[in-house]
Amino acid sequence: MNVSIRRAAEGDADFLVELYTGEDVRPFLAAGRDYDRTGVLERIAQDPEDGGLLVIELEGERAGAMAWELLHRRSRIAHVSGIAVHPRFRGQRLADRAARLLQEHLLGELGFHRIELEIYGFNERAQRHAERAGFVREGVKRKAYARGGGWVDGVLYGLVAEDLDEPR
Numbered sequence: 001m002n003v004s005i006r007r008a009a010e011g012d013a014d015f016l017v018e019l020y021t022g023e024d025v026r027p028f029l030a031a032g033r034d035y036d037r038t039g040v041l042e043r044i045a046q047d048p049e050d051g052g053l054l055v056i057e058l059e060g061e062r063a064g065a066m067a068w069e070l071l072h073r074r075s076r077i078a079h080v081s082g083i084a085v086h087p088r089f090r091g092q093r094l095a096d097r098a099a100r101l102l103q104e105h106l107l108g109e110l111g112f113h114r115i116e117l118e119i120y121g122f123n124e125r126a127q128r129h130a131e132r133a134g135f136v137r138e139g140v141k142r143k144a145y146a147r148g149g150g151w152v153d154g155v156l157y158g159l160v161a162e163d164l165d166e167p168r
Helices: 010-021 037-044 094-109 124-132 161-165
Strands: 003-007 051-058 061-072 077-085 114-120 136-147 150-160
Touching: 003 094, 010 037, 010 051, 010 061, 010 077, 037 051, 051 077, 051 094, 061 094, 077 094, 094 114, 094 124, 094 161, 114 124, 114 136, 124 136, 124 150, 150 161
Parallel strands: 077 114
Antiparallel strands: 003 051, 051 061, 061 077, 114 150, 136 150
């Protein structure tokens, strides 16, 4: 199974909007981010030094997406978000493979020291994915976000360069 990631291009916008606005994806993404065509195009145009929207491909076919952004330049910290797999490609652990590729890219090629991500407390599927992909659960921001008329936790995960040296 040939999984790859690449920087999103303008021609990917419709695929990304469809993916991110799907009823089985949107409820699990950050509430404050725009996932319409304008928002997606803005992220595609983002300065590559500050992050990027990425397309996950399986055998050369668009199968999912994820994003990263520079969180702290001096301490070399990147934040990962928006990991989503199109329904046709689910159940193959595609997100796990793509996350590992992104980790190697950020830590190995771009020289980041740390990768962080945060997942809504109700998103147990994403939490299992993060742990399978090697992220370490570091804590919980209790009742941090207003969602659905109530407050939800944010579960914090991290990965440092040394973690890639440990067997997975």
